[in-house]
Amino acid sequence: MFKWFGKVNFTPFTKVTDFARHLKDGYFMGSRCKECGTTSFPPRADCEECMSPDFEFVEVTGKATLNTYTKIVAAPTGFDEVAPYIVGVVDLEEGGRALAWFGETIAEDEIEIGMELQIVPQIFDEIEDIKVYYSLEKPGTTWSKVEGGGAA
Amino acid sequence: MNRVGIIGIGHGVFGRRSDATVQELAFEAFRAAMQDAGIDRDALDASVIGSVPEYHKQRSLAGVVQEYLGLVPRPTWLTEVACASGSAAIRTGWMGIKSGLHDVVAVIGCQKMTELSTPEILALMGRVGEVQWESGFGTTFPAYYALFARRHMHEFGTSRENLLQVAVKNHHYGAKNPMALFRKEITLEKALASEEVATPFQVYDCCANADGAACVILASEEKATELSDKPVWLDGMGCASASMSVLRRPSLTGLPSAQQASSMAYEMAGVTADDIKVADVHDCFTVAEIMAYEDLGFCPKGESGRFIEEKQSYIGGKVAVNVDGGLKAKGHPIGATGVSMTVEIAKQLRGEAGERQVPDADVGLTHNVGGIGQYCFVQVLKKD
Numbered sequence: 001m002f003k004w005f006g007k008v009n010f011t012p013f014t015k016v017t018d019f020a021r022h023l024k025d026g027y028f029m030g031s032r033c034k035e036c037g038t039t040s041f042p043p044r045a046d047c048e049e050c051m052s053p054d055f056e057f058v059e060v061t062g063k064a065t066l067n068t069y070t071k072i073v074a075a076p077t078g079f080d081e082v083a084p085y086i087v088g089v090v091d092l093e094e095g096g097r098a099l100a101w102f103g104e105t106i107a108e109d110e111i112e113i114g115m116e117l118q119i120v121p122q123i124f125d126e127i128e129d130i131k132v133y134y135s136l137e138k139p140g141t142t143w144s145k146v147e148g149g150g151a152a
Numbered sequence: 153m154n155r156v157g158i159i160g161i162g163h164g165v166f167g168r169r170s171d172a173t174v175q176e177l178a179f180e181a182f183r184a185a186m187q188d189a190g191i192d193r194d195a196l197d198a199s200v201i202g203s204v205p206e207y208h209k210q211r212s213l214a215g216v217v218q219e220y221l222g223l224v225p226r227p228t229w230l231t232e233v234a235c236a237s238g239s240a241a242i243r244t245g246w247m248g249i250k251s252g253l254h255d256v257v258a259v260i261g262c263q264k265m266t267e268l269s270t271p272e273i274l275a276l277m278g279r280v281g282e283v284q285w286e287s288g289f290g291t292t293f294p295a296y297y298a299l300f301a302r303r304h305m306h307e308f309g310t311s312r313e314n315l316l317q318v319a320v321k322n323h324h325y326g327a328k329n330p331m332a333l334f335r336k337e338i339t340l341e342k343a344l345a346s347e348e349v350a351t352p353f354q355v356y357d358c359c360a361n362a363d364g365a366a367c368v369i370l371a372s373e374e375k376a377t378e379l380s381d382k383p384v385w386l387d388g389m390g391c392a393s394a395s396m397s398v399l400r401r402p403s404l405t406g407l408p409s410a411q412q413a414s415s416m417a418y419e420m421a422g423v424t425a426d427d428i429k430v431a432d433v434h435d436c437f438t439v440a441e442i443m444a445y446e447d448l449g450f451c452p453k454g455e456s457g458r459f460i461e462e463k464q465s466y467i468g469g470k471v472a473v474n475v476d477g478g479l480k481a482k483g484h485p486i487g488a489t490g491v492s493m494t495v496e497i498a499k500q501l502r503g504e505a506g507e508r509q510v511p512d513a514d515v516g517l518t519h520n521v522g523g524i525g526q527y528c529f530v531q532v533l534k535k536d
Contacts, residue, residue: 006288014284042285042399068306068404070298071351072290076275079290084348087289089299089398097399099286113306133288 004130008078015045022057023121023132026145029057030096041096059150062119063139064090064098069111088136090117103135156249157376157383158533159256160189160369161495166483167333168266169363174208175220177365178262181488182221185258185367191379196369197254198227202241202261203487204234206276207268217260234280235436236522237261238366238490239529245370246386255375261491262365273361280523282397294358294437295350296398296524301439302352303404308454312352315438316343317460319356322435322474326481328508333362333483357438362483366491368498384498388421388532390414394525405454407525410447414519414530418449421532423515425449428471428532430500430510432493434521435478441465444519445473448530472510475500490520494531501535 003012004020022029031043035052041060046053067089075083086102088111098119102111117136120143124131162184164177172180178201186192199221201214210216214230231240238261245257265273277293304310320340326332343356376383390413395401402408418424425448433448435441445456450471451464459465465473476482476496479489497516499505518531 007290008288010279010283010287042397068299068303070295070302070353071348072292072295073348073350074274074292074294075271075290076278076292077271078275080271082290085290087291087295087299089404099289099291099399101289113302 004132006133007082007124007131016043018057019043020132022150023134024123024130025149026121026143027150028060028062028119028121028134029150030060030094031055032058039095041092041094041098060092060094063093064117064119064136066111066113066115066117067091067097068113071108086111088117090119090136098134100134100136103137105138105141106136154250155373156246156386157371157373157380158368158386158494158498159371159376159380159383160185160191161498162186162188162367163331163492163495164365165331166362166364166485166488169264170266172363174203174210174213174262174264175217177264177363178217178260179220181262181365181367182258182260185369189369189379191369193222195256195379196223196226196258197256198248199223199258199260200241200245201228201230202238202259202491203230203263204232204237205230207263207265209267217262223258233527234522235434235484235486236490236520236527236529237487238492239518239520239531240490240527242368242370242386242491242494242531243389243391243529246389249370249372256369256371258367258369259491260365260367261488263485263487264363265361265485266363280526282399285399286397292350293524294353297437297439298350298353299398300404300443301437304439304442305352307405308457310442310457313340314457314460315352315357315442316340318435318438318441319343319480321460321466322478322480325475325508326477328506329477329482332477332481333360334477334481353437359436359479359484362485364483364485364488364492366488366495368491368494382502384501385534386531387534388417388423388530390417390420390530392416392528396526398524406443406447407521407528409525409528410444410519410521410530413528414448417517417530417532421534423532427515428517429513429515430472430475430497431517431519432476432478432496433473433519435474435480436484436521440521441473441478448517448519467508467510475505475508475510490518490529493518493520494533497533501533
């Protein structure tokens, strides 16, 4: 399923493959080590603290603060038709960071470092294959979740 | 008697070299270094090639370079750590001599980049960011450094002009370097009017992809003293890594690998940042040089904007930085760059840099960064 993640996906096979299925269902998930409880975003299968290979997915609120950003004008192969686009790096409330595009709820001139943001699961409507990602939106932005989803 | 000396240096012209293959470029630099050393190939024990293989159609580059230079059947191998591949080659050559395995080693950094289109290079280079969680959002190499720049500006008040003052300086000196890709001065106004790449960066914040090669001949202390009357010594060799992903960096205003590698190099050489008279630092983007001033200890954290504004990195300032034009004006053939830096600093310490010569240069430094700081190699070089 991980091939669903990203406009272009470079790593279709991973031990955290269910991340993309959860995202499609509207759940933004990090990982938690079943041995020592260390959490991580982005999720990882193998604990960087105790080296345990046993993990589970846990939902992350997606509440975040903008650390830094850039508008990419010169785009790489595969992204020409969406350029220019603005990429932000956010610090997540529960720890960890994420990199994502700014979504439609925020205008370019509103963007400033330190602003509060909400990470929201998204599906590319204009692409026929299933393609999911997440975007940076205004705090309080809501989205639909598949009922009963998000289970580890 | 356990120092490692540089006994020969060679440098080809950097630029769009549609006249030559990568091994032909390597030959130019190698021939110049051998002539400089005044030795012939019988004196060489091994060679190390620094290059990034993805840019070439030829796979396993060390073999074709080795053959073309006429060095078969000596040992050879390739080192790859993105844009620091050249310094990794020097480090492994240095290790080979330090271990006692080899006495004289040729180190060649070479790269042919312009056979690929700019969007192809942007895609390839962007994937030196972490591809699982970042590249799917279309990140590019300039974009990563732009993220650092924006944060540095936010935390320390570094201005847009401060960033471009680095480019103005490096073009100023690049104009005096016959091996540089861009040999003309630029103005701040011209730089501010250039096209956007990844905000706040415009074209003049970014170094240019280029083809080129550089070579150093390394020797054990005994051999260096015997073969050369002007060896330059590789006395401090620092090397460190940092997370692949920007999502796992402690701070986005500096490169932890550069801080650690420079501490190691200073300690090994028995010097401090204050002793460095001339430095070649990795200015792939303007902010990279800004961060280097701080990571290397040339100025306190957050004060590099003022450092460049006061021209402290010009000849006559606190430490002359990139007075060969840097990556910005020289061009950045990624595998050759680290070796090019060492060639330049050796030239400075030998007092042979002509109108770019830094007066009384006795201790110099190179700072070669791989990717977005995943790898950093710092060398301290001494004349005596």
